[in-house]
Amino acid sequence: MAIQLLVNGSEHRVDADPETNLLSALRDRLDLTGAKYGCGDGQCGACTVLVDGRAVRSCITPLGYAEGKRITTIEGLERNGRLHPVQDAFLETGAMQCAYCTSGMILSAVALLEKNPNPSGADIVRGMEGNICRCGSYPRIAAAIRLAASRQKGTAR
Amino acid sequence: MEPERYELRENPQYDFPMDRRDFVRSLGGGLLIIGLVTGLQAQESGRGRRGDQRMPEEMSAWLHIGADGVITVYTGKAEVGQNTRTSLMQAVAEELRTPVASIRLVMADTDRVPFDMGTFGSLSTPVMAPQLHRVGAAARDTLIGMASKQWGIERGALDVANGEVIEKGGSHRIRFGELTRGQELVRTVAHDAPVTPASEWKICGTPVPKVNGREMVTGQHKYSSDMSAPGMLYGKVLRPTAFGAKLVSVDARAAQSMPGVTFVRDADFLAVAAQDPLKAEKAVEAIQAEWKADPQPSSRELFAYLKANIAETQTIHSTGSIPDGMRLGEAALRETYHVAYIAHTPLEPRAALAQWEGDKLTVYTGSQRPFGVRSELAQAFHIPEERVRVIVPDTGAGYGGKHTGEAAIEAARIAKAAGKPVKVVWTREEEFTWAYARPAGIIEIASAVRNDGLLTAWEFHNYNSGAAGIRGIYIVPNERIEFHETKSPLRQGSYRALASTANHFARESHINELAHAVKMDPVEFRMKNLQDARQRAVIAAAAEKFGWGKMKSGCGIAAGFEKNGYVCSAAEVAVDRSTGKVRVVRVVTAFDCGAVVNPDGLKHQVEGAVIMGIGGALFESLEFADGRILNPHLRTYRVPRFSDVPELETVLIDRKDVPSAGAGESPIVAIAPAFAEAIFSATGVRLRSMPLAPNGVKT
Numbered sequence: 001m002a003i004q005l006l007v008n009g010s011e012h013r014v015d016a017d018p019e020t021n022l023l024s025a026l027r028d029r030l031d032l033t034g035a036k037y038g039c040g041d042g043q044c045g046a047c048t049v050l051v052d053g054r055a056v057r058s059c060i061t062p063l064g065y066a067e068g069k070r071i072t073t074i075e076g077l078e079r080n081g082r083l084h085p086v087q088d089a090f091l092e093t094g095a096m097q098c099a100y101c102t103s104g105m106i107l108s109a110v111a112l113l114e115k116n117p118n119p120s121g122a123d124i125v126r127g128m129e130g131n132i133c134r135c136g137s138y139p140r141i142a143a144a145i146r147l148a149a150s151r152q153k154g155t156a157r
Numbered sequence: 158m159e160p161e162r163y164e165l166r167e168n169p170q171y172d173f174p175m176d177r178r179d180f181v182r183s184l185g186g187g188l189l190i191i192g193l194v195t196g197l198q199a200q201e202s203g204r205g206r207r208g209d210q211r212m213p214e215e216m217s218a219w220l221h222i223g224a225d226g227v228i229t230v231y232t233g234k235a236e237v238g239q240n241t242r243t244s245l246m247q248a249v250a251e252e253l254r255t256p257v258a259s260i261r262l263v264m265a266d267t268d269r270v271p272f273d274m275g276t277f278g279s280l281s282t283p284v285m286a287p288q289l290h291r292v293g294a295a296a297r298d299t300l301i302g303m304a305s306k307q308w309g310i311e312r313g314a315l316d317v318a319n320g321e322v323i324e325k326g327g328s329h330r331i332r333f334g335e336l337t338r339g340q341e342l343v344r345t346v347a348h349d350a351p352v353t354p355a356s357e358w359k360i361c362g363t364p365v366p367k368v369n370g371r372e373m374v375t376g377q378h379k380y381s382s383d384m385s386a387p388g389m390l391y392g393k394v395l396r397p398t399a400f401g402a403k404l405v406s407v408d409a410r411a412a413q414s415m416p417g418v419t420f421v422r423d424a425d426f427l428a429v430a431a432q433d434p435l436k437a438e439k440a441v442e443a444i445q446a447e448w449k450a451d452p453q454p455s456s457r458e459l460f461a462y463l464k465a466n467i468a469e470t471q472t473i474h475s476t477g478s479i480p481d482g483m484r485l486g487e488a489a490l491r492e493t494y495h496v497a498y499i500a501h502t503p504l505e506p507r508a509a510l511a512q513w514e515g516d517k518l519t520v521y522t523g524s525q526r527p528f529g530v531r532s533e534l535a536q537a538f539h540i541p542e543e544r545v546r547v548i549v550p551d552t553g554a555g556y557g558g559k560h561t562g563e564a565a566i567e568a569a570r571i572a573k574a575a576g577k578p579v580k581v582v583w584t585r586e587e588e589f590t591w592a593y594a595r596p597a598g599i600i601e602i603a604s605a606v607r608n609d610g611l612l613t614a615w616e617f618h619n620y621n622s623g624a625a626g627i628r629g630i631y632i633v634p635n636e637r638i639e640f641h642e643t644k645s646p647l648r649q650g651s652y653r654a655l656a657s658t659a660n661h662f663a664r665e666s667h668i669n670e671l672a673h674a675v676k677m678d679p680v681e682f683r684m685k686n687l688q689d690a691r692q693r694a695v696i697a698a699a700a701e702k703f704g705w706g707k708m709k710s711g712c713g714i715a716a717g718f719e720k721n722g723y724v725c726s727a728a729e730v731a732v733d734r735s736t737g738k739v740r741v742v743r744v745v746t747a748f749d750c751g752a753v754v755n756p757d758g759l760k761h762q763v764e765g766a767v768i769m770g771i772g773g774a775l776f777e778s779l780e781f782a783d784g785r786i787l788n789p790h791l792r793t794y795r796v797p798r799f800s801d802v803p804e805l806e807t808v809l810i811d812r813k814d815v816p817s818a819g820a821g822e823s824p825i826v827a828i829a830p831a832f833a834e835a836i837f838s839a840t841g842v843r844l845r846s847m848p849l850a851p852n853g854v855k856t
């Protein structure tokens with residue numbers, strides 16, 4: 001079955017079994033491997049991508065659901081060679097160890113800040129609770145989100 | 158360092174060194190620094206080796222400076238999130254007085270790097286970093302010699318800076334690449350080559366950011382599981398229904414009739430390859446296989462099983478007489494502690510991409526032991542190691558859990574059958590079920606103490622969990638320490654800090670209990686029985702930062718020594734009176750691992766160890782029955798999340814006068830006993846089993 005996907009601003013035709021999940025289509029068909037497999041049942045957040053601006057777990061998202069919607073992966077966050085403020089903040093705070101969770105963390109954080117540009121510590125915990133960092137970089141990830149929030153204040157995006 | 162059986166691995170029997178002249182030509186000339194892989198490195202990595210094989214002495218290339226001035230360094234260590242790529246590059250940059258960014262570090266590629274036993278035991282910093290300091294110093298010395306000859310200026314008047322040799326206070330300067338252009342120079346590094354002392358470090362000792370951070374935040378870095386090759390197929394293994402199950406019968410006709418599916422059977426190994434992962438999954442589901450397994454113990458009866466299945470007892474330490482020590486004491490205590498099996502749960506599961514070209518095999522895989530995996534592959538396919546190349550891209554963590562090459566062997570076996578490159582990525586369920594676990598164990602302690610707080614007797618028995626960190630830090634005149642190896646119902650192996658976590662949990666919990674028995678403050682009690690100045694210093698530092706003694710309830714402290722690092726953790730917990738739920742409010746960790754190489758990376762490792770420690774201390778546990786894991790998903794096996802993270806404070810004691818120790822493991826060891834004490838302080842309930850409170854504390 002052919003499905004049209006709009007990923008990072010480009011149209012892609014993916015000929016796949018309709019049971020294929022979005023994560024596999026991105027990784028195995030489009031070679032967009034920034035989104036990671038971590039658990040396969042939406043528990044760890046490593047596969048997080050944005051669909052129409054909302055953070056979704058692509059490992060449990062059927063391809064059909066994503067058809068015709070705007071999909072943003074970590075590869076599409078950079079604009080004209082400039083990193084997204086959340087990416088910059090992750091770099092500046094060194095918010096990663098093995099970094100396998102990083103793509104999912106960044107996209108979850110982008111979605112969180114879109115909804116709530118000025119999150120409290122508790123808002124960050126609530127918004128990011130579905131993302132696991134097994135290396136335990138949580139304090140730095142939270143610091144990165146606070147840094148990005150402070151930079152984004154007043155900046156229309 | 159304690160012997161640790163879970164790090165014992167068979168060595169490759171032989172090695173086939175490449176002709177180094179060919180190697181330097183293949184690099185396009187320039188300056189090549191080589192050295193023997195022997196001495197300290199082999200001793201350290203090979204300690205406790207089975208049998209008495211010596212490491213082959215092999216000349217290996219460590220550093221190359223090409224005509225373009227590019228400095229390439231080679232190491233067999235793997236980056237698994239511990240930031241060793243950055244810290245090792247700092248070592249070379251320090252000696253060559255050149256920016257970190259001017260160096261390329263080739264890691265963990267068995268065709269290109271010197272032999273290395275593996276990335277474990279916190280050895281990268283104490284063993285590999287000094288080696289790379291020596292390599293860098295040898296390169297510096299050679300470059301200065303070359304410039305000295307060219308200019309006719311004595312060596313003492315020259316130095317290196319920013320990728321150039323310069324004349325101190327003079328006008329001569331030349332870039333490294335210009336010096337090495339057209340040369341085919343090979344120099345040997347001496348084992349005792351002088352290196353820059355820590356007190357004079359300019360690049361080491363500073364918070365250099367992760368060198369490939371940008372690739373990480375843009376999703377560009379390719380982990381093993383992200384690799385692909387032209388024509389690649391996706392492999393999937395049909396797992397047995399239980400551990401140790403034997404294949405009775407198989408009917409794979411349905412799978413074989415699926416278009417594009419290759420079915421592989423080799424003895425009890427059943428697998429498929431297909432063009433996409435979903436097809437491979439469906440093909441595996443279509444295989445009808447019958448398995449037969451023997452009855453196996455469950456987690457409910459685990460501890461009785463371990464006690465009933467002792468295979469071998471080792472006396473680790475014995476001094477004085479336990480009966481005498483018990484008589485000399487005025488208070489005695491006998492307690493038993495338990496630890497559960499836990500799973501490493503690296504977020505990147507085991508993965509490999511294997512490709513055969515004729516009888517040469519190349520495998521990309523996430524592993525802490527690239528040369529070990531090469532050895533496993535050579536054995537599995539009965540080919541010489543020289544025909545196997547293992548490449549480990551920077552990996553989605555290991556924590557001691559990726560010492561073996563299962564996915565690599567599986568991918569290679571399927572690729573051999575399919576005649577195409579094959580990638581195998583384990584599912585989370587496979588990772589929980591078919592990887593190895595941190596050993597469970599039982600620890601029994603009998604002790605005695607005088608009313609003035611001096612320990613008189615200490616008898617310590619560890620069943621199964623391991624001997625790492627089994628020797629205490631306290632001075633006891635009558636002591637007996639034994640490790641009892643038992644049969645294990647689950648496959649078990651290394652884990653961050655190995656058994657040191659279990660042994661510290663029991664020992665430090667018991668020390669806290671003894672302090673209460675003689676009505677002494679736990680910090681005062683420790684100081685009374687401790688002599689080591691560095692150990693005392695971390696306890697004093699943690700207590701001071703924490704404000705020990707200022708709060709009445711909910712506070713606990715524990716200390717320890719592991720892999721040449723001294724640690725003390727003080728914790729505050731809050732226990733919900735109605736639900737019993739434990740919330741860790743604050744953890745202060747003081748840590749001394751000698752001269753600090755990268756303060757930011759080190760602090761991050763300490764924080765990571767503390768947070769990982771929270772899981773094992775409070776709620777992680779593998780449940781099993783009849784050869785199956787009962788909680789093989791993140792829904793049922795809980796790991797620490799954002800809401801579990803307390804306020805963290807880290808005190809680093811930077812000892813420029815002491816060699817740097819590795820730091821990724823040690824800071825985990827004092828977490829669980831500090832929590833057990835804090836929970837006791839909050840509720841009066843003494844918990845002696847890890848995990849302490851998977852379902853809260855019953856008060």
